[in-house]
Amino acid sequence: MTLITRRSVLIAGTATAGAVLVPAVSATAAPTAKKASGTRISVGSGETYTVAATTRVSELTIAAGGKIVAPDGSSLSLTVDGVETGQLLTATGATATLIQAGTYRGDVVLTVAAANEVTYQTLTFPFRQAVYVDGDGVVKDKSVLAAVLGGKLTDAYARNVSITSTGECFDGVYVRDATFTLDRPTISLTGNGRSDFAGYGAAVVGDGSATTLVVDGARIDTRGVVRTAVIADDGANVIVKDSLLRTRNGVLPADYQATVETPYMESVPWMLGLDGNVRATNLIGKNSKATYLNSTIFSETWGALSVEGGSGLKLTAINSHFGNTGEYGYGTYAIGDATVRVLGSRLDVGSYATIIAGPAAVVHYGDSTRSAVSALNTELELGLSKGELAAIPVRRTVVDSGHFGYMFFGTGQLTLDGGTVINSERATFLNKGQQTTISVDGSQGARLNPRDGIILQMIELDDPGPVPVNGKMMNIGVYTEPTGDPAKDASFDPTAVHTTDGAATFNSIALKGDFYNGMRKGKNMVLTFEDASVEGVISATTAKHRVSSIDASTFYELGIVTNTVGAAVNNGAIVQLNSGSTWTVTGTSYLTRLALAADATVKAPRGKKVTLTVDGTATAITAGQTYTGALALTVG
Numbered sequence: 001m002t003l004i005t006r007r008s009v010l011i012a013g014t015a016t017a018g019a020v021l022v023p024a025v026s027a028t029a030a031p032t033a034k035k036a037s038g039t040r041i042s043v044g045s046g047e048t049y050t051v052a053a054t055t056r057v058s059e060l061t062i063a064a065g066g067k068i069v070a071p072d073g074s075s076l077s078l079t080v081d082g083v084e085t086g087q088l089l090t091a092t093g094a095t096a097t098l099i100q101a102g103t104y105r106g107d108v109v110l111t112v113a114a115a116n117e118v119t120y121q122t123l124t125f126p127f128r129q130a131v132y133v134d135g136d137g138v139v140k141d142k143s144v145l146a147a148v149l150g151g152k153l154t155d156a157y158a159r160n161v162s163i164t165s166t167g168e169c170f171d172g173v174y175v176r177d178a179t180f181t182l183d184r185p186t187i188s189l190t191g192n193g194r195s196d197f198a199g200y201g202a203a204v205v206g207d208g209s210a211t212t213l214v215v216d217g218a219r220i221d222t223r224g225v226v227r228t229a230v231i232a233d234d235g236a237n238v239i240v241k242d243s244l245l246r247t248r249n250g251v252l253p254a255d256y257q258a259t260v261e262t263p264y265m266e267s268v269p270w271m272l273g274l275d276g277n278v279r280a281t282n283l284i285g286k287n288s289k290a291t292y293l294n295s296t297i298f299s300e301t302w303g304a305l306s307v308e309g310g311s312g313l314k315l316t317a318i319n320s321h322f323g324n325t326g327e328y329g330y331g332t333y334a335i336g337d338a339t340v341r342v343l344g345s346r347l348d349v350g351s352y353a354t355i356i357a358g359p360a361a362v363v364h365y366g367d368s369t370r371s372a373v374s375a376l377n378t379e380l381e382l383g384l385s386k387g388e389l390a391a392i393p394v395r396r397t398v399v400d401s402g403h404f405g406y407m408f409f410g411t412g413q414l415t416l417d418g419g420t421v422i423n424s425e426r427a428t429f430l431n432k433g434q435q436t437t438i439s440v441d442g443s444q445g446a447r448l449n450p451r452d453g454i455i456l457q458m459i460e461l462d463d464p465g466p467v468p469v470n471g472k473m474m475n476i477g478v479y480t481e482p483t484g485d486p487a488k489d490a491s492f493d494p495t496a497v498h499t500t501d502g503a504a505t506f507n508s509i510a511l512k513g514d515f516y517n518g519m520r521k522g523k524n525m526v527l528t529f530e531d532a533s534v535e536g537v538i539s540a541t542t543a544k545h546r547v548s549s550i551d552a553s554t555f556y557e558l559g560i561v562t563n564t565v566g567a568a569v570n571n572g573a574i575v576q577l578n579s580g581s582t583w584t585v586t587g588t589s590y591l592t593r594l595a596l597a598a599d600a601t602v603k604a605p606r607g608k609k610v611t612l613t614v615d616g617t618a619t620a621i622t623a624g625q626t627y628t629g630a631l632a633l634t635v636g
Contacts, residue, residue, distance in 0.1 A: 041110075043068050051076060051110045054146075060104040068099050070112045075128045077113065077170065079146040081106045084130070087167035089194060092253040093264055095125045097169050109146035116142050116174065118207075120198035123263045127200060129171035130163045133178045135210065144170075157181040165189045168224070169201040175236075177208035184217040192225040192250045196282045197262045197308060199231040209235030209287065212381070218243035224250035225266050225277045229297070234285035239382055243295045247280045248325075249302075258475035258552070260466045262309070268302040269475050271463040273407070273558035274328045274351060276301025283338075287312040291380055294392070297322040301329040301350065305340075313338040316376060319368050319395055323348040327402060328556065330354065334361035334412060341376070344368025344395030351403040353422065358410025358434065365397050367418030367444070396420060396445070404559060405450070408434040408502075409461060416448075417441040423449045427457040430559050433519060434461075435500045442509025442532070453536070455513035458502050458525050458571070459543045462550065462558050479550040479558070482520065486569050492522030494540075494572030494592040495628045501525070501574075506532045514587075516563045517571040518543025524572035524592070531580035535605075538575055539589040540568035567630055568592045577602070585610045591631040598624040604635045611636065 039058040043049045045065035052071060060078070062068055070076035078086045078099050086104060087097040116127040132142035137155025145153075147170075151160030157180065163172045165188070172187040182204065193201020203220045206213035213236060220229045220243070229245040232238035252267060260269050267277040280299040283290045288310065297304050297320065304322040307313050315332060322345065323331050329350040334340045335357035342365045347353050354363050366372065373392055377384045384392075396419030399405065405428035406414060414429075414436070422428055428448045429438060438456075440446060448455055464477030497503075501523055507530040514537040517525035527538065543561040550557045565588055572592035577583055577600035584603055594612075596602065602621050604610040612621050615629045 041068070051112055054112050055110045057108050057110075058105065060108050060110070062099065062101045064101045066101060068110070073115050075113050075115055075126055077111045077128050077144040077147070078104065078167070079109045079111065079144065080104050082147060082149045082164070084144065084147045084165040084170045085167050087170065089168055089192070092255050095123055095194065095200070097167070111144045111146050113144060114141040118198050118200070120195060121263045125195060125198050125200040127171060127174060128169070129174040131158060131173045133173070133175040133180045135178050137178070157183055158185060159183040160185070162186045163188070166191055168192045169194050171199065171201065171205060172203040174199075174205045175207065175211055175213045177210035179212045181214040181216065182218060185215075185219070187218070187220045189222040189227050190224060191227070193227040194266070195263065196226040196228040196231065196279065197265070197284060199228070199233060201226060202228040202231045204229065205231045205233065206236035206238040207233045211236035213238045214383070215240045215243055217241070218245070220245045222246070222278070223248040225252055227278055228280065228282055230281045230290070232283050232288045232290040235287045236285075237289045237381055239291050239293070240295050241293045245280050245295065245297045247278045247298070248300045249277050252277055260473050260475060264472070270552045270555040271465070271475065271477070271558070272355060272409075273555055274302060274330070275555060276326070276329060279303040279306045280322075281305050283307045283313050283315050285310045285313075289314045289380055291316040291318070291376075291382060292320045292322070293318045293382070295320045298325050299329055300324065301326040303330045303333055304349075305332045307333050307335055307338045307340065309336060311336055314380065315339070316341045316380060317343070317345045318373060318376070319344040319392060321346045321348075324350040326350055331399070332363070333357065334363050335410065337361065340364070342397055343372055345397050347397070347399040347401075349399065349401045351401065352405070352407045353399045353401055354406050354414070356406060356408045356410060356412035356414060358408075358412045361410065361412040363412060364415045365399075365420045366416070367397065367420070368392065368395050369418070370394065399423060401425065404428075404430045405448075406430065407559065408432060408436050409463060411435045413437040415439045415441075416446055417444065419445040421447045421449065423451075425451050426560070427452065427454040428513070429456045429504065431456065431458045431502045432461040432463070432559070433459065433521070433523060434502065436502045436504065438504035439507070440505070440509060441507045443507065446509060448511060448513070450513055453513050454516065455511060455536070456504060456515045456525070457543070457561070458517045458519055458523070459559070459561055460518070460520055462545070475552065481545050481548045486520035489522050489570045492570050494524055494568045494570060495574070496524075497526050497574060498524060504528070505530065506534070508532060512536060514538070515573070516541040516543065517568070517573050518561060518563060519571040520569075522570045524574055526574045528576040528578065529581040529583070530578045533582045533584070535584040535586060537565065537585070537587040537589050538573055538583070538591065539565040540571045540573045540592070541565045565590055567632070585633050585635055587635060589633045591633070593626070593628050594631055595626040596621075596623050602633070608635050610634070
């Protein structure tokens with residue numbers, strides 16, 4: 001195993017230990033650049049100074065209009081006293097960076113490194129990183145080791161190292177197709193990144209299907225636009241244990257235009273009901289895996305544990321604490337066919353525990369049982385020993401959300417079980433017109449506690465979508481509340497169960513709250529209760545936002561509606577009360593189908609009576625019967 005130290009790397013092949021490095025320079029533009037004087041470099045206005053090899057000086061001065069660059073095929077990074085600094089993007093939306101004019105004094109090192117160009121869709125990003133690791137170990141020629149302080153760095157691990165950056169788009173550690181361990185690193189990045197779909201400006205990136213990157217005991221703190229803490233990409237397996245990750249928003253460039261074009265995206269699309277410009281983590285590519293064990297992960301807003309695009313992605317949190325420190329944001333995000341699992345964790349989120357974007361996402365919240373964690377250890381190749389597995393305590397998952405529990409704006413499957421508790425200010429489940437398969441098993445103590453008394457709210461998708469501007473999709477759309485009554489769709493049956501409906505099953509649980517289907521177009525709310533009790537209103541409804549239009553300035557109004565119950569048009573409400581289930585009707589409810597098992601019960605609160613009409617005719621409620629049509633249940 002090769003031991004690498006900062007000092008030996010800087011001077012290898014250029015000077016003897018302790019010597020002052022004399023700059024190797026070449027002029028590339030008229031007028032001829034000024035040569036270094038002693039241990040100083042001065043670059044005048046209009047001059048371009050090319051540094052041919054890694055160079056240490058005591059002072060670097062760059063006048064306004066001057067440039068200091070690396071040869072073609074190389075990158076140049078500036079560190080002062082071990083801190084990467086001075087580098088900014090050349091323009092909003094650009095990929096290249098340039099050391100800014102100014103005077104830099106101290107232990108000034110100009111590191112010339114081999115290019116690490118990473119292409120994402122239409123753009124190529126010229127990565128610079130403190131440590132670059134591939135299958136052969138640490139690649140000195142691609143690393144800026146002047147930014148690695150303290151600790152020990154070998155081809156297999158980095159232990160107790162510190163990396164600090166105040167420039168833009170500088171990565172801490174980039175691992176490509178290698179097995180590597182980051183043991184107790186401290187990484188602090190201040191200043192904007194550029195793309196968290198490529199990892200340009202992230203603290204830690206694991207990239208490539210041959211990568212297993214273990215981050216153990218890390219302390220990572222970032223502040224800046226898309227200055228992500230951890231990214232797993234292109235089949236990498238990234239395992240984060242006993243770590244603290246925190247990201248805070250930066251300041252977007254004044255001329256930045258919000259877009260959903262991912263190569264240019266630097267802020268969250270407001271149409272999700274969110275704001276912010278940095279998320280703590282991202283999982284991308286094909287068959288990538290990211291697991292967070294006994295860790296604390298917080299983004300200021302936007303999102304804590306994100307999944308973006310790709311296929312076969314697996315995101316897992318075990319016995320972790322994560323969420324948002326600001327008012328808006330999500331805990332996890334599930335898109336494509338991603339599998340998201342949250343076991344034994346605590347979530348403090350601004351807006352949602354999970355956004356489910358589909359079209360085939362699978363999400364599970366439950367307990368960190370011995371059997372579940374052991375199975376994940378095998379499936380995800382976590383490498384935990386029997387002793388480590390035995391030391392992991394069994395915990396339940398608890399969500400505290402400042403807005404909703406879960407939001408669907410794509411097809412998805414959600415399972416809640418074990419002792420999971422969901423506390424939310426608004427509806428536990430917000431379904432924006434999507435096909436859903438929701439399963440809640442309360443047999444081990446799971447509970448749903450929406451403070452506004454709504455368990456499930458179905459509404460039309462209120463995302464206005466992006467608007468094409470000069471060939472790009474920009475986030476300048478406006479949602480306008482529809483007016484008038486919905487027109488009856490004669491081809492849609494509100495009494496039947498369709499595969500595209502919003503379906504939810506509740507097993508062995510006591511529920512207190514309401515269920516509303518506010519869809520205008522053909523989609524039914526299908527509720528099945530198994531050995532469960534529910535106390536509340538279940539009904540078709542007219543759902544109306546508090547404001548008539550919503551744009552980026554009022555993003556927080558998305559999803560918030562009032563309900564006026566009424567007979568279904570294209571929004572059937574179907575209730576199946578299976579064996580052992582009871583529905584206590586607390587207010588007028590309009591259904592299109594009600595099926596009762598032989599021992600199921602529909603009743604009113606104590607001292608009141610519930611009455612059923614079917615197509616306007618008073619009808620007795622009898623166990624074992626099924627009623628179809630325009631059903632109205634009233635309480636008096």
